[in-house]
Amino acid sequence: MSFPWAKHYEPKNPAMRWIDERLPLPRLVYSAVGAGYPVPRNLNYFWNFGVLAGVALVVQIITGVILAMHYTANIDTAFNSVEAIMRDVNSGWLMRYAHANGASFFFIVVYIHIFRGLFYGSYKAPREMIWLLGLVIFLLMMATAFMGYVLPWGQMSFWGAQVITGFFSAIPVVGEPIRQWLLGGFVPDQATLNRFFSLHYLLPFVIAGTIILHIWALHIPGSNNPTGVSVKGPQDTVPFHPYYTAKDGFGLGVFLILFSFMVFFLPNALGHADNYIAANPLSTPAHIVPEWYFWPFYAILRAFTVDLSFFGLFTIVEAKLLGVIAMFASILILFFLPWLDNSPVRSGNYRPKFKIAFIILVLDVLVLGFCGQMPAEEPWVMLSQLAAAYYFAHFLIVLPLISHFEKPLPLPGSITEAVLNKHRIKGERDALPGMGSATQPQPAE
Amino acid sequence: MATVEQADPVLKEDGEGVRRRDFINIAALGVAGVGATIAVIPLVNQMNPSADVRALSSVDIDISSIQPGQAIKSTWRKQPIFVRNLTPKEIAEANAVNVSTLRDPQTLAERTEEGHENWLITLAVCTHLGCIPLGAGEGENKGAFGGYFCPCHGSSYDTAARIRQGPAPRNLEVPPYTFTSDTVVQIG
Ligand code: HEM
Ligand code: FES
Numbered sequence: 254m255s256f257p258w259a260k261h262y263e264p265k266n267p268a269m270r271w272i273d274e275r276l277p278l279p280r281l282v283y284s285a286v287g288a289g290y291p292v293p294r295n296l297n298y299f300w301n302f303g304v305l306a307g308v309a310l311v312v313q314i315i316t317g318v319i320l321a322m323h324y325t326a327n328i329d330t331a332f333n334s335v336e337a338i339m340r341d342v343n344s345g346w347l348m349r350y351a352h353a354n355g356a357s358f359f360f361i362v363v364y365i366h367i368f369r370g371l372f373y374g375s376y377k378a379p380r381e382m383i384w385l386l387g388l389v390i391f392l393l394m395m396a397t398a399f400m401g402y403v404l405p406w407g408q409m410s411f412w413g414a415q416v417i418t419g420f421f422s423a424i425p426v427v428g429e430p431i432r433q434w435l436l437g438g439f440v441p442d443q444a445t446l447n448r449f450f451s452l453h454y455l456l457p458f459v460i461a462g463t464i465i466l467h468i469w470a471l472h473i474p475g476s477n478n479p480t481g482v483s484v485k486g487p488q489d490t491v492p493f494h495p496y497y498t499a500k501d502g503f504g505l506g507v508f509l510i511l512f513s514f515m516v517f518f519l520p521n522a523l524g525h526a527d528n529y530i531a532a533n534p535l536s537t538p539a540h541i542v543p544e545w546y547f548w549p550f551y552a553i554l555r556a557f558t559v560d561l562s563f564f565g566l567f568t569i570v571e572a573k574l575l576g577v578i579a580m581f582a583s584i585l586i587l588f589f590l591p592w593l594d595n596s597p598v599r600s601g602n603y604r605p606k607f608k609i610a611f612i613i614l615v616l617d618v619l620v621l622g623f624c625g626q627m628p629a630e631e632p633w634v635m636l637s638q639l640a641a642a643y644y645f646a647h648f649l650i651v652l653p654l655i656s657h658f659e660k661p662l663p664l665p666g667s668i669t670e671a672v673l674n675k676h677r678i679k680g681e682r683d684a685l686p687g688m689g690s691a692t693q694p695q696p697a698e
Numbered sequence: 699m700a701t702v703e704q705a706d707p708v709l710k711e712d713g714e715g716v717r718r719r720d721f722i723n724i725a726a727l728g729v730a731g732v733g734a735t736i737a738v739i740p741l742v743n744q745m746n747p748s749a750d751v752r753a754l755s756s757v758d759i760d761i762s763s764i765q766p767g768q769a770i771k772s773t774w775r776k777q778p779i780f781v782r783n784l785t786p787k788e789i790a791e792a793n794a795v796n797v798s799t800l801r802d803p804q805t806l807a808e809r810t811e812e813g814h815e816n817w818l819i820t821l822a823v824c825t826h827l828g829c830i831p832l833g834a835g836e837g838e839n840k841g842a843f844g845g846y847f848c849p850c851h852g853s854s855y856d857t858a859a860r861i862r863q864g865p866a867p868r869n870l871e872v873p874p875y876t877f878t879s880d881t882v883v884q885i886g
Binding site: 442448540574 | 742827
């Protein structure tokens with residue numbers, strides 16, 4: 254695992270040696286996130302977000318387990334138990350706001366993490382497996398967050414469950430039985446709430462397990478870096494500890510400040526007021542919107558308004574099924590990305606055409622997100638149709654074409670060369686001698 | 699004998715034909731696989747609607763106070779339903795449509811009971827993703843075709859609750875029902 258020059262664990266005190274000889278856990282930690290893990294020396298702050306996602310999961314698990322001590326998964330009492338958490342349970346409001354906003358921050362962090370990978374080509378060989386496992390984590394997160402949102406049994410909880418399980422009824426023949434199987438009834442009801450609670454408790458631990466595989470896969474080739482050029486020797490890396498523990502620690506501080514700001518000053522800004530109304534199976538809210546992190550996918554779902562038919566004679570695929578297929582396809586397509594983008598150059602920094610396409614894709618997803626929370630009216634329907642079409646075109650047409658025709662910029666010979674050149678240019682500009690020393694940084698210990 | 703063969707499996711590797719040990723392995727794994735599959739069935743099936751949910755319940759609805767042009771919302775098997783008293787004009791509109799142009803071709807007569815053509819009884823569950831359409835309450839948006847309008851993704855139903863516009867694939871479902879008298883209808 255990792256590079257030949259990775260340092261080996263040498264226990265410093267007898268107690269650690271005693272443990273290490275019987276259970277090599279200290280060794281594992283040392284080589285995974287300690288001084289024994291060499292990391293490219295040029296990582297920028299976009300490489301913070303993996304660690305931040307891990308912290309977000311821990312926050313969710315801690316606050317979630319505490320909420321579960323006070324929450325009751327019963328359609329008659331769930332809503333009131335959440336209100337009791339807010340009003341009566343000591344610090345209950347803090348736990349709930351931290352959990353609800355924690356989910357949002359988890360998604361913000363993961364979206365940045367995913368787009369980081371998209372820009373720097375981290376999905377390319379030899380890192381395909383890391384990318385695929387990451388997408389599995391993303392799917393699990395979406396399932397977890399959806400089921401969590403149902404638990405307070407407010408209006409949005411209920412109708413969100415109704416609409417989202419409705420996706421499955423689009424499948425021909427077996428769709429409706431699958432939906433009833435998921436709900437345990439004909440509408441979301443006690444059976445639904447109970448099983449969602451059970452699964453909402455379970456899935457985060459499945460996510461934790463998948464993260465272990467994700468990191469295991471990462472430690473085979475090691476991290477990618479902003480140049481996309483592979484590590485060539487010891488001079489290209491620094492030990493994870495203390496260099497990146499410090500850098501990640503700083504990023505974590507910034508993250509926690511922003512997170513606390515939301516929890517304490519804007520706790521409901523990302524939520525929906527209708528979820529403070531208890532679920533009413535007889536009245537649909539005028540405007541059903543999912544949580545913000547689902548908006549782009551919701552927009553793709555709603556972009557299909559007419560059936561695919563054979564010259565208007567007979568229907569081939571119903572609009573409803575098309576929307577559902579497109580929504581799932583928008584994520585599934587990412588699983589094929591490593592084989593759709595054939596450019597040997599990883600980093601977008603050296604791919605002028607790709608860079609433009611990437612920026613358009615980011616804007617496109619933002620447009621989709623915006624349309625996803627607007628009512629299903631013009632011009633938003635039309636706009637989501639265009640944006641959805643572009644989303645698929647980016648992966649299926651634009652990327653393969655670019656990787657064929659684009660002439661990449663010259664790559665630096667190595668990470669170290671790239672780092673030193675940057676410093677040299679900066680040094681000349683500032684007329685400061687001595688910048689960019691050629692010696693390899695040594696670990697502090 | 700199996701034990702003799704087991705003694706030098708490497709030498710046997712290129713040997714052709716199925717060895718007795720292979721057969722026993724495959725048979726044992728096959729039986730275990732079938733057993734595991736059967737064990738999964740109850741694990742999956744427990745999630746299906748339970749007996750109390752499935753129990754075919756029926757509800758009696760008193761329709762005497764619903765005037766032509768009015769509709770009420772009620773529930774059956776926990777699902778919302780619409781009971782609507784159509785006006786002669788609405789009936790005429792529904793019958794004027796050329797059925798073959800519809801997404802889910804059905805006549806009003808097929809969707810109502812003989813002798814009670816003015817009573818349009820349907821589930822109040824949009825066939826798109828299950829929202830409750832508007833149009834039953836006083837002053838609610840009835841959509842472009844005068845029946846029901848689903849605000850979730852903009853499906854419009856006509857005065858026979860047939861899908862006319864928007865993403866929903868089918869007409870609002872008609873539940874099984876019988877008129878037990880002229881003023882009471884039993885759903886289910
Ligand atoms: C992947 C990690 C997790 C995510 C993304 C997540 C997400 C959510 C969301 C979005 C809600 C609705 C918040 C609201 O509007 O009130 C929720 C509620 C809830 N979650 Fe989680 N959760 C996670 C982990 C956990 C864990 C490990 C538990 C432990 C049992 C848990 C227990 C609960 C409970 C009891 C509620 C209902 C109380 C409430 O609504 O605040 N969650 N979750
Ligand atoms: S649920 Fe009615 S239009 Fe989508």
